[in-house]
Amino acid sequence: MLRDKIVAYMVEADIIKENERKVYCFGLQLIEEMFFSFCVFLLIGILFGNVVETIVFFGAFAVLRQYAGGFHAKKFISCLAISCCIITTLNLLLIFFTDFTWAIIPCAAVGLPAIFVLSPVDSVYKYINKNEVKKYRKCSTVILLIEFVIMLLLVLTSKYSMAFCISYAWLVLSALLVLGRYKNRAGTRE
Template sequence: MKNGFVPREDREIYAYGLHLGIIMIINFITFILIGLFFKMVKESLVFMIFYIPLRTYAGGYHAKTPTRCYFLSILMILSVLLAVKTASWTNSMVIGMSLLSGITIFALVPVEDGNKPLSNSQVIRYKKVARMILAIELIGISILLYGGYFNITLPMALSIVTISIMVILGRVRNKLNVIK
């Protein structure tokens, strides 16, 4: 930006994009380090791979500051890895929580953030893309679960559960902000 490659009127946009990119890299490294600490790098990666695309289009709760977002993300991955490591799960439980969370997401997406309202055409597009990603993920969970890859399907399912919670929290926050 200093060498004049970016037009002046676009510098703020590029700076914001660079800032977001740095935050994403820091989050990614943190998730990997937490995965290493718990000896669950594969589970951490699977969770991220399934969480990020759907969350991008589903929307939902967003922390008010990047710092709060970072610490909530750490709490989220710690909770997921702890649930994978310590809880006793069955195939029926994975299918049940995936379907229930999937229905919730399907019904409520997209959930806008107050700082980033969507146009009518964006709402239609985000809904369609979120539902398509959700369908692919649910089919993936079913196929892998049937194939005996339980250790991979659990973080996949928990990503859908986590997103359903974020979508519900986002809806509640939006309703409360309208009331105020």
């Protein structure tokens, strides 16, 4: 694979040490998966004619999820399938409804407090120590506040479908946080 060749070159050129090879391979794998996922989501947005809204959702969700955490699927393909269902649902909602003012407040009313109270939630794939909990909670709170201001500006400028995409991202993330907490308490952390 290309990532293996890149990392091999980095080791040979003394950019990284041999014992760091696995970490860099894993990091490049995550970048590849994120890029591939974004391309698939973009394709779904193009197919439904909602490219900008799909990007708004992905941006709000991905940036916040990085610090909030939550449930993680065991395999990339499972994660991609679940994510495609979430993005497709968003796009179907955008097609079938023209007025989103009714949906923004309930999604935000559920998502905002849940994210604020529950985040960060670790998993078997990303353990968070006590120091990181404080840092991640602060980061997720700041991001949430920034997204809230952006959502308010979108509402004030009558861009209701885009504001809905942000509140929908919060609703989805809050569900993943609850599921992640449940799995952690059940002792599976998966």
